[in-house]
Amino acid sequence: MRLLRRHYGPLKLVLVGAAFMIVLFILHRDVGAGDRQEDPWLKNIVDRKDQVIDMMMGAVNNIRDSMPKLQIRAPVQQEEPAQNSKSCLPGYYTPAELKPLMDRPPQDPNSPGAEGKAFQKAQWTPQETKEKERGYEKHCFNAFASDQISLQRALGPDSRPPECIDQKFKRCPPLPTTSVIIVFHNEAWSTLLRTVYSVLHSSPGILLKEIILVDDASIDDYLKEPLDLYVKQLQIVKVVRQRERKGLITARLLGASVASGEVLTFLDAHCECFHGWLEPLLSRIAEEPTAVVSPDITTIDLNTFEFSKPIQYGKQHSRGNFDWSLTFGWEAIPPHEKQRRKDETYPVKTPAFAGGLFAISRSYFEHIGSYDDQMEIWGGENVEMSFRVWQCGGQLEIIPCSVVGHVFRSKSPHTFPKGTQVISKNQVRLAEVWMDNYKEIFYRRNQQASQIAREKTYGDILDRLRLKDRLHCKNFTWYLQTIYPEIFIPDLTPTFYGAIRNEGAKHCLDVGENNHGGKPLIMYPCHGMGGNQYFEYTSQRDLRHNIGKQLCLRSSFGPVELGDCHYVRKDSRVPENEEWELTQDHLIKNTASNLCLSARGEHPSMVSCSPSDSYQLWHFS
Template sequence: MRFTIKFLAKCLVAIVLLIFIGPYLMGQLDSDEKKRSNQLTYKKRSDIHKRYQEEKNERNKLQNDQKLVNALKPPEAHVNLNPVLDSDAEVEHMQQAPPDPNQQNVLKEVKQYGPKAVFKDGILGNYEPKNIPQITGPGEGGEPVYISMAEKAQGDRSTQEFGFNMVASDKISMTRRVPDTRMDECKYWDYPSASQLPKASVILVFHNEGWSTLVRTVHSIINMSPKELLHEIVMVDDFSDKPHLKDKLAEYLKQFDGLVKLFRNTKREGLIMTRTLGAKYSTGEVIIFLDAHCECNYNWLPPLLARIAYDRTIMAVPIVDGIDWDNFRYAPVYSKEHFRGIFEWGFLYKESRVPDRELNTRAHDSEPYKAPTHAGGLFAMDRKYFFEMGAYDEGMQIWGGENFELSFKLWQCGGSIEWVPCSRVGHVYRNHMPYGFGDINPKIPVILLNYMRVVEVWLDDEFKEYFYTREPTIRGYDIGDISKQLQFKKDHNCKSFKWFMENVAYEVTDKFPYPPPNKAWGEIKLRNGYSCIDTLNKPLGQPIGIGGCHHYGGSQLFRLNVEGQLANGERCLAARSKGMGLEVCPVKQSGPWDWNENTGLIRNKDLNKCVQAIGSSGLELRECNQNESNQQWEIKKIKTW
């Protein structure tokens, strides 16, 4: 009975607890479930919102990209952007349209395309060609091609017309294989995948180019490039008049199914302006300029794109191999040492060994290295960045100096230049320039006009003087309006040329010291006649002489500086056994020459002898005699414009 009462009491307590506490516990469980459900709902909504924001950002980016494309397009009234595939259609003449300043924020967008390249010792890189076929034939493997004696006259005529021996070139396959001139290390680099690299538009500008050299360039680009990285080839004809560059070329290019696009200028624009047009016509993320007589080497493209993928402000420059103009032998210009572009104070382009200071910044010998400048013909840049930097100076004419203008602008305004050892391209160096420059005819050489624009915009005043010391006849020449370039320099807070010399081009003065001031300059003329000292365009070491004064400078323009050097251009006058010849100016800037304005004697202080005219064209060093009329010279300033 007691057991039954206890059992009933426990049951009663349980019922009470169930009645009063159960709902509370159920409520708590329901609340927890609601919380979990709310959290899941919030997460779903958050994910949806995130995807919405990403899609919105992507739409904005596409709109901005479209704005940028529109900003970089020339006005519709001035240009037809459709590619030309027949000789009747032409691209109308267009002046460069600078990017809209309202697009400044879009233009300054920095985009990283992908990761760095990775070196894997002993493991072939991801773009390395495999199973390269062995092909025989004229010129294969870069071997020279020699023409017969019966063909020599025709070969000479073609060289005169095109600057190359086209008879030899025409014997070579359009798809010949060149020797792999890369260092072995280059085979073991893994570059970012095709989805991570920008796509390239390769731009070829040409004027009256020979057929086989031009077409071989096109085939070489296509055959030696990963197809997934080559967006297009843009060919721009700078008003050629050769018949083979009309219908024949347009018809030939149809086989590439739109990969190769042809545009034509309706008047001669010159290399500089036409390259800018080519960049405007291009639609790839990276533009690569090549001359129209090149042959690409193995795996040339990924190393260039990889540097720009890593940093879009880098100009990537391939190493240029030489192709002989006469027999088309393909060979490296240098052996195993690295070289980079520099300049002397008349702005002749030079190359010198890369200083240890730069080489020591790299882990592998095959890695890219920084360079002050480049030759100008072959390089790659992010297309948007090219226009952000103002493209080429539109006031520069035809050809020459554009490499310095773009190089100084890049370095001083936030960009850089790198030479890429694992990217190599062969280039045919002409025997001579086979054509003129059209209607453009300034009073000074076009290249000096271009140099002056570079100097007046990008050099500090103290460095400008070194240029005008080297080229005294052009000081004061009207170079046109440079206010736009100066404003760009100001707006972008560009660094000084002194900074550039101290931090980038620091080895220039080791090779080419700052020139001392001129004591006298001009033509060196006999007082009692019409003869002037003339280099006669003789090579180094050969005796120079005298010729009729022509007042144009050039071979008759000499500078006597305060250190006793007597120079013509970059060469210095040196005594020979009897006469005089030109030599490379020594780095130590001291010379033996002195001119007495009163007596007219030009004396070599080391030999204590004076310059004397002999006959109608000769020069000798004789015992000084101020009464000898053929030793009496005047150094007379000339104005060539």
Template sequence: MRRRLSPKCCVFGIGILIILWMTFNLARWEWKLSPEPSHSQRLSLRARKSLLVKNPRTQGQGLQSFSVVRHCEELSEVFNKALVKRYNQSLLYSLGVVSDPDDQRARDEGYQKFAFNALISNKIGFHRALPDTRDSRCRDVTFPSIHLDTSIVICYHNELPSALLRMLHSILDRTPEELIREIILVDDSSTLDEVSCQIEAYVNQHLPKVKVVRTPERQGLIRARVYGAHHAKGEVLVFLDSHCEVNTDWLEPLLLRISHDPTTVVVPVIDIINQDTMEYQSSPLVRGGFNWGLHFRWEQLPDSDRKDPDLGSKPIQSPTMAGGLFAMRRDYFHRLGEYDLGMDIWGGENLEISFRIWMCGGRLEIIPCSRVGHIFRKRRPYGNPAGSDTLLKNSLRVAHVWMDEYKKYFLNQRPQANNVDYGDVSDRVSLRKRLSCKSFQWYLKHIYPEQILPNDTKPVKSDTHHQATKAKFSMKKTRVIVRHGRLKHVSTNLCVQSEKDIYTKKALLTFAECDDVSLSGQKAQLWFETVDNQLMLAQLLCLDVESAMAGKSYARLMKCQDSGSSQTWTWTSKNGFSHLYNPASGKCLTATPPRVGGYLSLGLCTESEDQHFLMS
């Protein structure tokens, strides 16, 4: 006999169904209200969850030493720009702390071989979030379908694997897959075999769109790029240096501009990756120029560009380019003459191709909506195998082929060039005739009217209203003081001052009894801390580091630099000790010894009273 359901059971069942229906609709309602995270935000979350890290103590074990490290930080909120900045700076500073001799050896070896901080680069791994440094107007741009694909050519010689592989992942993470036909790595006969093997093994196992080709012998950047271009099949060539990281939507603005004009060569804004801290920093909008010694220089934009209301999102005409990062159609690259293969290794090729682009019917533009970070090194860790001055020789070839009668200004600036053999340039002269290129006078008049001839008072174009840029562009900032006081060593209650006076550069810092006079009347012991983490004595000179005898790095007073670098100091606290940490060296300010007349040096960061300071 079939059992009947009681009214109580029916009510209970209907109640459960109503609750389930309400729960489902509430969840769907909340989902609809939640904004869809952007492509860059999803990448930030993914980069935040895991980093590939190489342990410097397991060097020589190859790629097996890379492990996945998970961060314990909460990921409940979308990773916004402000958090990206804090993440980069605070975490990178902590990763650079030299706390034992193994860290010091890894750091020293990195600077020796690669000329930047390998200790931090290895710990960052292959994925990290970057701040979006574009103008706000660029972030709202939607790109139409772009029917171009690219071959990205990256040449390297003895490159740090973590830096190069992080660059490759940044490209693959932040670029639509359909726009990349291939990434060509050109190993220019690297001599560090373990480096080459690590890179090639990782690429073959994990990155199918990347292929490695190796030059039969050392070619140098110029010929290695041509070698890579001859292996390329994409419609557009993108040349990048081997220690970069691309930012959000970096490629689309470049390709969009090329699709409108196939003879336009485009350059991204080159942001700065600090060589000491690996911090990603935004660059201002500047353009390329040159002096009459044929050295490339960055300089301020002309007044007409600076007053443009669309500055920040609109292409900027540039007389020259730095040469490390640019894109152009592959057929146009070959038709325009590729590079001058008579040039050696590196130097001068950027000015040569810049002059050639403009004088032979093309355009050269900086695209502000495209941003790529680049590690700017203070030195090149490798030289010319022949030992000659390749920049001088290459510049001579530029002058004799492209500068017409204006080459005399270069020869006057570099008289030693008169005795240098620059080789046969007849094929490049023939190329110029075949392309029906304009004169260098035309270039100065129409493309670079701001350039002033040596000993002249007027630009080449006499009717120009632009003011010439005489000085090298500098990123000067107003120093904002956040606090001031005496810099005290806690355990001895001694104060830090110059061993000489407050005006003497390179003076060592020493300990003295703290003055009893009020701070308002004292300058010898009065320190000012800026918003950029600089410490200024009497607002004149900055606390800096300079290597000295006995293998120690001593604290000194130096002229304040706008970029920070070794003059950046951050306060860190651990187990009750307050340290002054110098990110550029990875070390902490140390009393040696802590007594009147004792000096201040930098040492491994430990929980020691010798490193316990405060400002009061």
């Protein structure tokens, strides 16, 4: 029968057909001669006549079916196979189809934190006060308050803009399925489980493939067997574990390796999802598979666990950015981005993203290089992915109709097994791969990173450079000019930079704690680590402290203060009170007032210039 599957030409088909007719003729002639002497062999043929005919017919049919159709006219264009393996129906998904996987239990509107309200308690017993303090110490948020709030609390009515509430989602292309990946390390029980239930109660059952909890070597007993037993009842929730603490990056890669959804959705372990959060993310990825999309992240108060709900009108959107210390931040979206967006369903293009909460096509995640697996613990991975996605042909977007709450802590409760220098190492890896010569701007602001770069102790980056080459990624100049033209680019080679040491005080000029402008400068022992003691004397003749914001020294009749720099682009100018001259005899002189900077007194101030006064003599180091 194997031979019958071969393709036969038209001539062979004719010959087989002729042979078939001859056999039939012989059978009918011989079998029909009744007066002929019976022959045992012939009798056997007669008995098997029908079987022989069936066999011959089957052979001919096999040959006919296996050969190409004989085409007399022009060849028929063969249909291309469907691009999507799923059936693609017209129209839009119905609310019934997008019903959440799990219904919430009945809610008591007067229960603690109900409908996203703040937890409030008028009287505290000594024991409760101790529990609250322990929660702050361990988790850096009010774990006591979280524990009083239902794990399955509702967040009240849908308060998103009307176009978000009314948004419909096309069946073609179909919305992809997703695996939600949540990494945790010694997380509070209530915040972790509330995150899980929030996903279950707000995600359509046809789209939510699974929830994967990745334990980054937690040591708390309640996060071991008790958690495993608890999530078994939730069916689509599973726990995978790292035996030793390797950090967020490695844990997320582990989660991605066992995920089966078409989209990977990453959440932190202290989140709550608002109405309709998932569909807008998946819809955008279905529309544009190279889009890496984040929800509009709102605040869950770390003290009261009040959920900051979206508003229907007048929302002022923010986008992600970075400063030249490679720290992520937020800023208002620029006018051109406001004009591009027609309504609230339009995504917000963002130069960088926070990296804690986002969704990405699983195939694109692998194509674009997932994470740099040589980065350790966490820190810098979000900026690295921001640069990589944009430079290699993708796009970063915030989806305003997708709202997820997050507990923002003022500090991390977790330690770094190898110390905080792992953050600098991670940042050096991203700078060496993606920033070209602009990496020097970063190194001037981070002495630890500069040392790691000089000593080349940041590990092997050859695979990442090969990835950059294979994907034909653009350079960092393109990124700055095309994706983030609003950023101020400091001098690649400033006239002077570093710490400014005073000869008389033997201390360095310092901006002080939390000085974002408007506060006087101080003198502080020189530490050589940059940070609050980093300044640049630029080609525009201003003195800048520009690690985060662009802050400039301003001459005044009182203590010298920092303020927002006025020179922010080529068509702007430096005002007189921000213009300085560094004289050959080491004075820092304001040209307009003809006064010089002095370290004498509680705060640096302007005095009459005197090269013989050691408190007016400054040296960059």
